[in-house]
Amino acid sequence: ILNVEQSPQSLHVQEGDSTNFTCSFPSSNFYALHWYRWETAKSPEALFVMTLNGDEKKKGRISATLNTKEGYSYLYIKGSQPEDSATYLCAFEETGGFKTIFGAGTRLFVKA
Amino acid sequence: ETGVTQSPTHLIKTRGQQVTLRCSSQSGHNTVSWYQQALGQGPQFIFQYYREEENGRGNFPPRFSGLQFPNYSSELNVNALELDDSALYLCASSSDLDRAGAGELFFGEGSRLTVL
Numbered sequence: 001i002l003n004v005e006q007s008p009q010s011l012h013v014q015e016g017d018s019t020n021f022t023c024s025f026p027s028s029n030f031y032a033l034h035w036y037r038w039e040t041a042k043s044p045e046a047l048f049v050m051t052l053n054g055d056e057k058k059k060g061r062i063s064a065t066l067n068t069k070e071g072y073s074y075l076y077i078k079g080s081q082p083e084d085s086a087t088y089l090c091a092f093e094e095t096g097g098f099k100t101i102f103g104a105g106t107r108l109f110v111k112a
Numbered sequence: 113e114t115g116v117t118q119s120p121t122h123l124i125k126t127r128g129q130q131v132t133l134r135c136s137s138q139s140g141h142n143t144v145s146w147y148q149q150a151l152g153q154g155p156q157f158i159f160q161y162y163r164e165e166e167n168g169r170g171n172f173p174p175r176f177s178g179l180q181f182p183n184y185s186s187e188l189n190v191n192a193l194e195l196d197d198s199a200l201y202l203c204a205s206s207s208d209l210d211r212a213g214a215g216e217l218f219f220g221e222g223s224r225l226t227v228l
Contacts, residue, residue, distance in 0.1 A: 034216070041221070043202075089155070098160055099170060
Protein backbone atom coordinates (compact mmCIF):
# COMPACT_ATOMS: atom_id res chain seq x y z
CA ILE A 1 0.00 0.00 0.00
CA LEU A 2 1.48 3.32 -1.06
CA ASN A 3 1.52 5.88 1.72
CA VAL A 4 2.06 9.61 1.55
CA GLU A 5 2.61 11.32 4.89
CA GLN A 6 2.54 15.05 5.58
CA SER A 7 3.66 16.92 8.65
CA PRO A 8 2.70 18.84 10.57
CA GLN A 9 -1.04 18.27 10.38
CA SER A 10 -1.66 21.94 11.10
CA LEU A 11 0.40 25.03 11.71
CA HIS A 12 -0.40 28.44 13.16
CA VAL A 13 2.02 31.25 12.32
CA GLN A 14 2.13 35.03 12.52
CA GLU A 15 2.16 37.22 9.44
CA GLY A 16 5.75 37.60 8.28
CA ASP A 17 6.93 34.25 9.66
CA SER A 18 8.60 31.80 7.31
CA THR A 19 7.48 28.22 7.52
CA ASN A 20 7.99 24.82 5.95
CA PHE A 21 6.13 21.53 5.65
CA THR A 22 7.25 18.01 4.91
CA CYS A 23 5.90 15.36 2.57
CA SER A 24 7.18 11.77 2.76
CA PHE A 25 6.51 9.30 -0.02
CA PRO A 26 7.76 5.92 -1.26
CA SER A 27 11.29 6.19 -2.64
CA SER A 28 10.81 3.36 -5.14
CA ASN A 29 9.05 3.61 -8.50
CA PHE A 30 8.97 7.38 -8.30
CA TYR A 31 7.44 9.26 -11.22
CA ALA A 32 6.36 12.68 -9.94
CA LEU A 33 5.56 14.66 -6.82
CA HIS A 34 2.91 17.37 -6.81
CA TRP A 35 2.04 20.14 -4.40
CA TYR A 36 -1.45 21.59 -4.37
CA ARG A 37 -2.88 24.54 -2.50
CA TRP A 38 -6.48 24.27 -1.32
CA GLU A 39 -8.33 27.28 0.05
CA THR A 40 -11.58 26.80 1.92
CA ALA A 41 -14.64 26.58 -0.35
CA LYS A 42 -12.48 26.49 -3.46
CA SER A 43 -10.91 23.74 -5.53
CA PRO A 44 -7.33 22.50 -5.06
CA GLU A 45 -4.89 24.30 -7.33
CA ALA A 46 -1.55 23.00 -8.52
CA LEU A 47 1.53 24.74 -7.17
CA PHE A 48 4.35 22.57 -8.41
CA VAL A 49 5.09 19.29 -10.08
CA MET A 50 8.58 17.88 -9.69
CA THR A 51 10.01 14.86 -11.43
CA LEU A 52 13.78 14.83 -10.89
CA ASN A 53 15.79 14.22 -7.76
CA GLY A 54 17.15 17.54 -6.56
CA ASP A 55 14.43 19.56 -8.32
CA GLU A 56 13.73 22.94 -6.80
CA LYS A 57 10.75 24.99 -7.86
CA LYS A 58 9.75 28.51 -6.90
CA LYS A 59 6.63 30.60 -7.32
CA GLY A 60 6.79 33.98 -5.63
CA ARG A 61 7.34 33.40 -1.91
CA ILE A 62 6.68 29.68 -2.14
CA SER A 63 9.33 27.14 -3.05
CA ALA A 64 9.70 23.37 -2.96
CA THR A 65 12.52 20.85 -3.01
CA LEU A 66 12.57 17.17 -3.87
CA ASN A 67 14.66 14.22 -2.69
CA THR A 68 13.51 11.08 -4.47
CA LYS A 69 16.28 8.87 -3.08
CA GLU A 70 15.10 9.32 0.50
CA GLY A 71 11.47 9.99 -0.38
CA TYR A 72 10.74 13.48 0.88
CA SER A 73 9.82 16.94 -0.32
CA TYR A 74 9.76 20.24 1.53
CA LEU A 75 7.48 23.19 0.83
CA TYR A 76 8.70 26.56 2.08
CA ILE A 77 6.74 29.78 2.46
CA LYS A 78 8.79 32.91 3.06
CA GLY A 79 7.15 35.81 4.90
CA SER A 80 3.72 34.20 5.34
CA GLN A 81 0.70 36.35 4.59
CA PRO A 82 -2.92 35.83 5.70
CA GLU A 83 -3.83 34.94 2.12
CA ASP A 84 -1.45 31.96 2.38
CA SER A 85 -3.90 30.37 4.82
CA ALA A 86 -4.96 27.13 3.14
CA THR A 87 -4.42 23.39 3.15
CA TYR A 88 -1.30 22.29 1.32
CA LEU A 89 -1.52 18.84 -0.21
CA CYS A 90 1.29 16.79 -1.63
CA ALA A 91 0.61 13.97 -4.06
CA PHE A 92 2.73 11.12 -5.39
CA GLU A 93 2.66 9.45 -8.78
CA GLU A 94 4.45 6.16 -9.25
CA THR A 95 5.97 4.84 -12.45
CA GLY A 96 3.45 2.98 -14.57
CA GLY A 97 0.63 3.97 -12.26
CA PHE A 98 -2.64 5.56 -13.12
CA LYS A 99 -3.49 7.31 -9.90
CA THR A 100 -2.19 10.24 -7.91
CA ILE A 101 -1.98 9.45 -4.19
CA PHE A 102 -2.53 12.32 -1.82
CA GLY A 103 -1.36 13.00 1.68
CA ALA A 104 -3.78 14.27 4.31
CA GLY A 105 -2.44 17.81 3.95
CA THR A 106 -0.98 20.49 6.18
CA ARG A 107 -3.47 23.11 7.28
CA LEU A 108 -1.77 26.54 7.53
CA PHE A 109 -3.29 29.41 9.48
CA VAL A 110 -1.58 32.79 9.13
CA LYS A 111 -2.64 35.40 11.66
CA ALA A 112 -2.39 39.08 10.76
CA GLU B 113 -11.15 27.93 -21.19
CA THR B 114 -13.87 26.36 -19.07
CA GLY B 115 -12.78 24.86 -15.76
CA VAL B 116 -13.99 21.69 -14.06
CA THR B 117 -17.56 21.95 -12.79
CA GLN B 118 -19.36 19.57 -10.47
CA SER B 119 -23.00 19.16 -9.54
CA PRO B 120 -24.73 19.17 -7.20
CA THR B 121 -22.62 21.13 -4.72
CA HIS B 122 -24.43 19.73 -1.70
CA LEU B 123 -26.90 16.93 -1.19
CA ILE B 124 -28.40 14.90 1.60
CA LYS B 125 -29.42 11.27 1.23
CA THR B 126 -30.51 8.49 3.57
CA ARG B 127 -28.91 5.11 4.05
CA GLY B 128 -29.69 2.66 1.27
CA GLN B 129 -30.42 5.30 -1.32
CA GLN B 130 -28.50 5.84 -4.53
CA VAL B 131 -26.73 9.01 -5.68
CA THR B 132 -25.32 10.31 -8.95
CA LEU B 133 -22.69 13.03 -9.00
CA ARG B 134 -21.71 14.82 -12.19
CA CYS B 135 -18.54 16.38 -13.50
CA SER B 136 -17.73 18.40 -16.59
CA SER B 137 -14.06 18.22 -17.38
CA GLN B 138 -11.89 21.11 -18.47
CA SER B 139 -11.90 21.79 -22.18
CA GLY B 140 -9.39 19.58 -23.99
CA HIS B 141 -9.06 17.06 -21.15
CA ASN B 142 -9.84 13.41 -21.85
CA THR B 143 -9.14 11.90 -18.43
CA VAL B 144 -11.30 12.21 -15.33
CA SER B 145 -10.42 10.99 -11.85
CA TRP B 146 -12.75 10.84 -8.86
CA TYR B 147 -11.63 11.24 -5.27
CA GLN B 148 -13.37 10.92 -1.93
CA GLN B 149 -12.28 13.18 0.87
CA ALA B 150 -13.55 12.22 4.30
CA LEU B 151 -13.08 14.53 7.26
CA GLY B 152 -9.47 14.79 8.36
CA GLN B 153 -8.12 12.77 5.45
CA GLY B 154 -6.56 13.52 2.11
CA PRO B 155 -8.40 12.80 -1.12
CA GLN B 156 -8.68 9.03 -1.67
CA PHE B 157 -8.59 7.78 -5.26
CA ILE B 158 -11.83 6.09 -6.35
CA PHE B 159 -11.28 5.51 -10.07
CA GLN B 160 -10.16 7.10 -13.29
CA TYR B 161 -11.78 7.21 -16.72
CA TYR B 162 -9.87 7.69 -19.94
CA ARG B 163 -11.70 7.97 -23.25
CA GLU B 164 -14.86 6.42 -21.79
CA GLU B 165 -13.13 3.40 -20.24
CA GLU B 166 -12.28 2.78 -16.59
CA ASN B 167 -8.50 3.11 -16.47
CA GLY B 168 -7.85 2.16 -12.86
CA ARG B 169 -9.58 1.80 -9.55
CA GLY B 170 -8.76 2.41 -5.93
CA ASN B 171 -9.87 0.42 -2.89
CA PHE B 172 -13.61 1.09 -3.19
CA PRO B 173 -16.40 -1.49 -3.38
CA PRO B 174 -18.33 -2.19 -6.61
CA ARG B 175 -21.28 -0.10 -5.43
CA PHE B 176 -19.10 2.85 -6.49
CA SER B 177 -19.35 2.98 -10.26
CA GLY B 178 -18.81 5.54 -12.95
CA LEU B 179 -19.26 6.56 -16.52
CA GLN B 180 -17.49 8.82 -18.94
CA PHE B 181 -19.30 10.25 -21.93
CA PRO B 182 -18.05 11.07 -25.45
CA ASN B 183 -17.64 14.72 -24.44
CA TYR B 184 -15.43 13.47 -21.54
CA SER B 185 -17.86 14.54 -18.84
CA SER B 186 -18.32 11.94 -16.13
CA GLU B 187 -20.66 10.57 -13.49
CA LEU B 188 -19.99 8.90 -10.18
CA ASN B 189 -22.76 6.61 -8.96
CA VAL B 190 -22.97 5.21 -5.46
CA ASN B 191 -25.56 2.56 -4.64
CA ALA B 192 -26.79 1.39 -1.25
CA LEU B 193 -25.43 4.44 0.53
CA GLU B 194 -23.83 3.95 3.93
CA LEU B 195 -23.21 6.51 6.64
CA ASP B 196 -19.45 6.34 5.95
CA ASP B 197 -20.04 7.52 2.40
CA SER B 198 -20.57 11.00 3.80
CA ALA B 199 -17.69 12.99 2.31
CA LEU B 200 -16.61 15.55 -0.22
CA TYR B 201 -16.36 14.00 -3.69
CA LEU B 202 -13.84 15.67 -5.95
CA CYS B 203 -13.57 15.33 -9.68
CA ALA B 204 -10.29 16.14 -11.42
CA SER B 205 -9.57 16.26 -15.12
CA SER B 206 -6.29 15.97 -16.93
CA SER B 207 -4.93 15.41 -20.39
CA ASP B 208 -2.95 12.39 -21.50
CA LEU B 209 -0.89 14.79 -23.55
CA ASP B 210 0.59 16.02 -20.27
CA ARG B 211 1.62 12.55 -19.23
CA ALA B 212 5.17 12.89 -20.50
CA GLY B 213 5.71 15.68 -18.01
CA ALA B 214 3.58 14.29 -15.19
CA GLY B 215 -0.07 15.18 -15.27
CA GLU B 216 -1.35 18.15 -13.33
CA LEU B 217 -4.89 17.59 -12.08
CA PHE B 218 -7.52 20.30 -12.44
CA PHE B 219 -10.13 19.98 -9.74
CA GLY B 220 -13.72 20.98 -9.37
CA GLU B 221 -14.99 22.40 -6.10
CA GLY B 222 -16.55 19.10 -5.11
CA SER B 223 -19.92 17.68 -4.18
CA ARG B 224 -20.59 17.44 -0.45
CA LEU B 225 -22.65 14.31 0.28
CA THR B 226 -24.27 13.76 3.64
CA VAL B 227 -25.81 10.36 4.36
CA LEU B 228 -28.26 10.23 7.25
